[in-house]
Amino acid sequence: MEKLKIGGLKQSLELCQFDLKGRNSSEKIVSRVTKLLASHKINIDFLTCNPNSTRYHQFTFCVSQDKVFDTSKLLKAKGVLPTGWEMDCREHVGILTVFPHQSALNIVGAIMIAWATHSIPMYGLSTSLSAVSFVTDYRLIEKSVEVIQDSFLLPENRSPLKPELRYYQSDTVKGR
Amino acid sequence: MANEKLILVVDDDPDLVEAISMKLESRNYRVGKAYDGIEAWDKVQEERPDLIILDVMMPRKNGYELCDELKKNPEYQDITIVLLTAVGSAVTSTRYTHQDGMSTLADDYIAKPIDLDKLISMVDEFTGQS
Numbered sequence: 001m002e003k004l005k006i007g008g009l010k011q012s013l014e015l016c017q018f019d020l021k022g023r024n025s026s027e028k029i030v031s032r033v034t035k036l037l038a039s040h041k042i043n044i045d046f047l048t049c050n051p052n053s054t055r056y057h058q059f060t061f062c063v064s065q066d067k068v069f070d071t072s073k074l075l076k077a078k079g080v081l082p083t084g085w086e087m088d089c090r091e092h093v094g095i096l097t098v099f100p101h102q103s104a105l106n107i108v109g110a111i112m113i114a115w116a117t118h119s120i121p122m123y124g125l126s127t128s129l130s131a132v133s134f135v136t137d138y139r140l141i142e143k144s145v146e147v148i149q150d151s152f153l154l155p156e157n158r159s160p161l162k163p164e165l166r167y168y169q170s171d172t173v174k175g176r
Numbered sequence: 177m178a179n180e181k182l183i184l185v186v187d188d189d190p191d192l193v194e195a196i197s198m199k200l201e202s203r204n205y206r207v208g209k210a211y212d213g214i215e216a217w218d219k220v221q222e223e224r225p226d227l228i229i230l231d232v233m234m235p236r237k238n239g240y241e242l243c244d245e246l247k248k249n250p251e252y253q254d255i256t257i258v259l260l261t262a263v264g265s266a267v268t269s270t271r272y273t274h275q276d277g278m279s280t281l282a283d284d285y286i287a288k289p290i291d292l293d294k295l296i297s298m299v300d301e302f303t304g305q306s
Contacts, residue, residue: 008211097190129191129194129195130190130194131191161188161211162235
């Protein structure tokens with residue numbers, strides 16, 4: 001079978017995934033939680049919402065692994081999550097981003113098959129303007145890259161982009 | 177009518193590359209894309225761009241390094257370079273100390289988050305488009 005072409009891969013640093021689930025609408029909760037995290041200078045590396053399910057509403061996001069305690073504490077504070085909402089926390093995950101998808105979402109299916117064949121879990125996925133991002137175990141992220149490199153055609157000299165620093169929000173902003 | 181000017185967009189955020197590229201293509205520029213400094217260097221050698229929109233913080237080779245290499249190379253030093261800088265960000269690595277774009281050899285800079293219209297106006301000005 002002919003290999004699909006992709007332009008590149010990008011890895012995240014180590015993250016923690018929070019899944020928030022409940023029966024009532026998630027719109028206000030998404031707004032409340034993202035504002036709360038922003039006010040504590042916690043960056044969100046990944047965000048998906050499932051607001052239209054008939055069974056339950058789900059809101060998933062990832063933050064830096066070193067923010068897991070702060071984030072849990074904020075979410076567990078009284079009044080943040082409505083009654084009946086549950087919070088699951090999956091530590092030590094990473095994101096692998098494949099780009100560009102050029103609206104050819106058979107890439108998603110091909111990666112699902114390739115990862116499943118190698119028992120690599122997928123905890124979440126989202127698409128953006130040009131990329132598809134997958135959440136998996138951080139300890140398996142190198143293996144997941146190898147599987148994709150074996151399964152897809154990448155340009156020469158395109159090693160996966162690996163972050164060399166972590167961004168934090170500053171208290172002060174310099175103007176031009 | 178197709179614009180013959182070639183703009184190379186370099187950033188490790190593929191969505192930002194795509195967004196800038198779409199905007200430039202809507203202005204009939206030809207667009208090249210690269211996702212780090214090493215790939216950008218290869219692209220410059222493949223086809224010399226008229227202007228480079230260059231992110232500063234990228235893996236493998238950062239924007240300052242590439243900018244300095246190009247501006248010190250007689251063959252490429254007249255390529256216009258606009259740096260994308262995260263002016264407000266504090267970074268934890270000593271490898272990246274904060275510098276204002278204007279203190280480098282770049283021709284100009286624009287701060288992130290980017291105002292796309294402002295960036296396009298800057299590109300138009302440098303390339304002589306109106």
